[in-house]
Amino acid sequence: MNPPTKIFIIDSDRLSLVTLSLWLDQVRDFEIVGTSLPSGNLERRIGVAEPDLVILNISTPSIDAVSVLRRLKQSRQDLPVILLYDGAMKDLEGPLATESEAQLSPEVSLKDLVDVIKKFGLKQKVVTGAPLYMVKAG
Numbered sequence: 001m002n003p004p005t006k007i008f009i010i011d012s013d014r015l016s017l018v019t020l021s022l023w024l025d026q027v028r029d030f031e032i033v034g035t036s037l038p039s040g041n042l043e044r045r046i047g048v049a050e051p052d053l054v055i056l057n058i059s060t061p062s063i064d065a066v067s068v069l070r071r072l073k074q075s076r077q078d079l080p081v082i083l084l085y086d087g088a089m090k091d092l093e094g095p096l097a098t099e100s101e102a103q104l105s106p107e108v109s110l111k112d113l114v115d116v117i118k119k120f121g122l123k124q125k126v127v128t129g130a131p132l133y134m135v136k137a138g
Contacts, residue, residue: 006051010035010054011038018035030114080101102116
């Protein structure tokens with residue numbers, strides 16, 4: 001059995017942060033290793049938590065969301081970021097679309113969100129997992 005996918009959630013709305021955390025905590029294959037508002041010590045908290053991926057929930061695409069996403073990618077380039085957004089997809093043109101691995105509407109079903117998290121969580125584990133040892137034949 002694989003270890004659970006470690007998830008860090010960032011949200012500018014406290015109620016939404018708690019709701020999303022409780023929602024995802026019900027999935028057996030996930031472990032919520034941290035939650036945060038988009039604050040100044042975000043990179044340190046993510047570094048300590050060592051997540052497999054980050055969910056960034058933004059209520060409206062803004063400069064602040066771009067700033068948070070860029071700070072995440074500067075601190076850990078290999079860290080997948082799944083972006084949950086309110087509004088039209090056209091609002092996500094530019095850095096929010098190109099620098100995040102997936103963009104989903106908050107109305108997405110739990111099944112679809114779980115599938116996307118599993119996809120990127122598994123990919124991250126394969127890339128950064130424990131070293132493989134090969135036995136020389138013969």
